[in-house]
Amino acid sequence: MAGRLREMRCELSFLKNADGSACFSQGATCIWASCSGPGDVHASKASDEAMTLDISYRANCGDNKFNVLNNIIHSTLSNAINLELFPHTTISVTVHGIQDDGSMGAVAINGACFALLDNGMPFETVFCGVLIVRVKDELIIDPTAKQEAASTGRVLFSVCKGSDGHPEVCAMDAIGHWDFIQLEAAWSLAQPSASAIFDFYKTVMKRKLSVDEQ
Amino acid sequence: MRVQPVTNCEKAVILEALKIGKRFDFRSLEEFRDVKLVVGAEVGTAICTIGNTKVMAAVSAEIAEPSSMRPHKGVINIDVDLSPMANYANEHDRLGSKGMELIRLLELIIRDSRCIDVEALCIRAGKEIWKIRVDVRILDEDGSLLDCACLAAITALQHFRRPNVTLEPHHTLIYSEYEKAPVPLNIYHMPICTTIGLLDKGQIVVIDPTDKETACLDGSIVVACNKRREVCALHQSTNLILSTKQIERCVKLAMARAEALTAVVSDVIKQDQIERSAFKRPDGFAITTPSLILTAGTTASRQIRAPVIKTEPESFTQRSLYQPSVILNENPLSVGSVKQEDVDEETLLAEQLTTIQNSVGQVEVTEKQTVAVSSRKREVEEVNDLLDGLDDDDEEEEVQTMTLGSETVLNDVPMEEAPDAEDSLVNAKKKKKK
Numbered sequence: 003m004a005g006r007l008r009e010m011r012c013e014l015s016f017l018k019n020a021d022g023s024a025c026f027s028q029g030a031t032c033i034w035a036s037c038s039g040p041g042d043v044h045a046s047k048a049s050d051e052a053m054t055l056d057i058s059y060r061a062n063c064g065d066n067k068f069n070v071l072n073n074i075i076h077s078t079l080s081n082a083i084n085l086e087l088f089p090h091t092t093i094s095v096t097v098h099g100i101q102d103d104g105s106m107g108a109v110a111i112n113g114a115c116f117a118l119l120d121n122g123m124p125f126e127t128v129f130c131g132v133l134i135v136r137v138k139d140e141l142i143i144d145p146t147a148k149q150e151a152a153s154t155g156r157v158l159f160s161v162c163k164g165s166d167g168h169p170e171v172c173a174m175d176a177i178g179h180w181d182f183i184q185l186e187a188a189w190s191l192a193q194p195s196a197s198a199i200f201d202f203y204k205t206v207m208k209r210k211l212s213v214d215e216q
Numbered sequence: 217m218r219v220q221p222v223t224n225c226e227k228a229v230i231l232e233a234l235k236i237g238k239r240f241d242f243r244s245l246e247e248f249r250d251v252k253l254v255v256g257a258e259v260g261t262a263i264c265t266i267g268n269t270k271v272m273a274a275v276s277a278e279i280a281e282p283s284s285m286r287p288h289k290g291v292i293n294i295d296v297d298l299s300p301m302a303n304y305a306n307e308h309d310r311l312g313s314k315g316m317e318l319i320r321l322l323e324l325i326i327r328d329s330r331c332i333d334v335e336a337l338c339i340r341a342g343k344e345i346w347k348i349r350v351d352v353r354i355l356d357e358d359g360s361l362l363d364c365a366c367l368a369a370i371t372a373l374q375h376f377r378r379p380n381v382t383l384e385p386h387h388t389l390i391y392s393e394y395e396k397a398p399v400p401l402n403i404y405h406m407p408i409c410t411t412i413g414l415l416d417k418g419q420i421v422v423i424d425p426t427d428k429e430t431a432c433l434d435g436s437i438v439v440a441c442n443k444r445r446e447v448c449a450l451h452q453s454t455n456l457i458l459s460t461k462q463i464e465r466c467v468k469l470a471m472a473r474a475e476a477l478t479a480v481v482s483d484v485i486k487q488d489q490i491e492r493s494a495f496k497r498p499d500g501f502a503i504t505t506p507s508l509i510l511t512a513g514t515t516a517s518r519q520i521r522a523p524v525i526k527t528e529p530e531s532f533t534q535r536s537l538y539q540p541s542v543i544l545n546e547n548p549l550s551v552g553s554v555k556q557e558d559v560d561e562e563t564l565l566a567e568q569l570t571t572i573q574n575s576v577g578q579v580e581v582t583e584k585q586t587v588a589v590s591s592r593k594r595e596v597e598e599v600n601d602l603l604d605g606l607d608d609d610d611e612e613e614e615v616q617t618m619t620l621g622s623e624t625v626l627n628d629v630p631m632e633e634a635p636d637a638e639d640s641l642v643n644a645k646k647k648k649k650k
Contacts, residue, residue, distance in 0.1 A: 011502065013505075017270070017301065017355070017356045018268040018356055018357075018358055019302060019303050019304065019356060019357055019358075020301060020304070020356075021304075023301075025505055027501075027502035029502065030257055030499055030500060030502045031502065032500070032501045032502040032505065034301065034355060034505075036300075036301040038217065038300070038304035039217060039304070041217030041218070041304065042217055042218055043217075056300070056308070058299075058300065058308050060297065060299060060353065062258075062261065062272075062274040062351060062353070063274050063276045063349065063351050064351070065309075066297060066308065066309060092217065094217065094300045094304055096299055096300045096301040098272070098299065098301060098353060098355065100256070100263070100272065100501045100505070101256050101257055101258065101261070101500050101501040101502060102258075103257070
């Protein structure tokens, strides 16, 4: 149970108005992500040196003022994409949490990466998200909503692929009490999951591009 | 970010085509686009698709204190979010004139038409009422936004269940869904919205206009009516002078549409109830949105997908029964015979596709390569026979489906075979086009 990643599904290029779009689901958790740009930017937000990131996570209910996932996706994108390639522009990444059955943070990060891949952004490194919770001193990868509700600690890893091909931590968000040994154990569990997600990225994009070439 | 406006030559071409009765998506002037509805795993969630327009609606409820003016009635709030996903000109948390118009019209249609029994939402007069909140999320825009939003909201309200409540002296007991079954809302009728574009001072009627057609039209009229042929709302945009005959014609077209869509909503809700009655939580959007998206593109992709997922042919035949828009508009006298023909054709196609799947199953049983090669030749021949009947002009969207999960060794074999079947089907179709 601890070392299992739920079934992943992905659809690309289905929204008419977005430049890149992805419908990604892990188990019963489903998100839609879209990416538009680089495009023109308002003068108050423009930067002469780098591209401006406009990231928004939107839940089903409630207002969309701010969500904690905006910060971790923003940090991850700043690291994964060379923003200096597109000065004085902006990119808009929108993630809609369509159905929540746990691990919404990890699924949102994965969906955002798929939308950027579908858009054709120049990546320096791909990234993915892995959520690990602690339930009675047992660590669970990719928990369901019930497991997440019963957990005493939660840590969301945003993982990048390093230059040597191994996963590296890019951003991290921890809730609850975690000591160093537990974090190390969680990271050792997250690494094979990140490698599996990177392989899924490669499989999906290979399939998409193979259909295009025929 | 700014959206590129419609150019002058583009507008001239669209107007010229509309005046001779033609459209760029090969519809006639009085033909609707396909409607697809999906409800989610959580109660009160629905995604609706009309053509390329996609809207999601989610309903939630909480207990609140009523206003002093109406102590016996519950409250229904509509909240619309124009997402940057739908159109990259939309800014975060800014509605604009389009969003405000959408909110007011949805409030007019859902709340002011009294389609929901708000007095049944009262728990304790003057102290406790249910406050229903409908969140509408616009996911993709291609015209007829109000039609899609209204249909998604109505479906979500039909799908919603509120917790069971028991009154005792001095306190109120609220039960979770595991203790007592949740209670559906009392819905009297379903108002269905229809947008009708007008051209040449109302002389030409364009039904269900797309985004670019809307930019070229003189104006549009929105008619909301239910299946009992009652008009719930009437809204006209821009400055147009219309005669009563023109309005009556629009209302008649909208009434026929409302009857068809009411049947679609009822069918979707019934299917979901059948799934939930087995004490099983359905997968909801994680499984159904891919099939929804795939079938929004072309007919060919829907039929090609059928051998992989067994349950799809049944749902498609049932949905096609309720959405014969072309039949309703063209020749109402022969509706029955045309329906039967459609059903027969699709059942024949489903039978052929099941034979393809059986041949794929045969590959699993026998491990010899010779048998595998011959069965794949059969697959290619059968796919060519199927593709002969399809139009070669269909455009194929770039839609990719992949599944990955840790499964047992027994399940690995069919997972490996299914993508091969898909590849061979797609290759055969590509060869057909070349």
